[in-house]
Amino acid sequence: MTETPQALLGIVAAAGTADVDLALSALALAAIARPNLKLDPYRSHLAELADQAPRRLRGTGDDARALAEAATATLRDTYGYDGDRTTYDDRRNADLAYVIDRRRGLPVALGILYIHAVRAMGASAHGINFPGHFLVGIGTPRGSVMIDPFNGGRMLDGDELESMLPPNTPLAQEHLAALSDRGTLIRLQNNILSRSRAAGDWVRAALTLESLTRMAPGTAQFHYELGDAYVRIERPNAARVALQKALAAEPSAPWAQQAQALLSATLRSLN
Helix, strand or coil, X not given: CCCCHXXXXXXXXXXXXXXXXXXXXXXXXXXXXXXXXXXXXXHHHHHHHHHHHHHCCCCCCCCHHHHHHHHHHHHHHHCCCEECCCCCCCHHHHCHHHHHHHCEECHHHHHHHHHHHHXXXXXXXXXXXXXXXXXXXXXXXXXXXXXXXXXXXXXXXXXXXXXXXXXXXCCCHHHHCECCHHHHHHHHHHHHHHHHHHCCCHHHHHHHHHHHHHHCCCCHHHHHHHHHHHHHCCCHHHHHHHHHHHHHHCCCCCCHHHHHHHHHHHHHHHC
């Protein structure tokens, strides 16, 4: 990796809605959380996936089903990737390096690997912001398919998609909206954030929010949540900066009153 992990997150921020090297960016997030992590073996594995997937491709390269089958043959059949149903809430399931080590993960982490494999075959693939369950869409000039990375990359039709929604909720176009790569990485980090908060691990929550603010510096709520995390781990100066950024960016946000109260209390503690 020529760029530092922090520099890679800067690339994600600058890209906006454009595609980035999604899997490598996810590894950068893992490296920031675990500074002693050696990324070369994981980069080599990504290169293997990118080499193997085209070898599994049968038929024409612009057939979405053939691309999906090749990605599944690579990730599920050759390397044994699958969803972690036993320890689903383990936050390691959203750390791509751990996912590669264990061959188990959350839908979004596995989805990043499927997207990596499909793009290595020269096709378009993106995360799908399906409610409660991350999916992957594969698009070609000849059509598209939706796959479930958590369940072996199985292809889904409209009836199956509708069955995954809450009762009496019709399938709508918004359920099938493509996520930007940055949106996919944010969703990955939000899984770690929610699990860190639930465990009362505010140090890890702050670290996760630092990465979120690097990737999406214009999202004021991330700065507010980072300020709150800093308060909890007794870093008042850092909290002051984060809260001031949040309020300057979005002074009328729903959380602005709480942020102002937190900032006032923080400033008093610094006097």
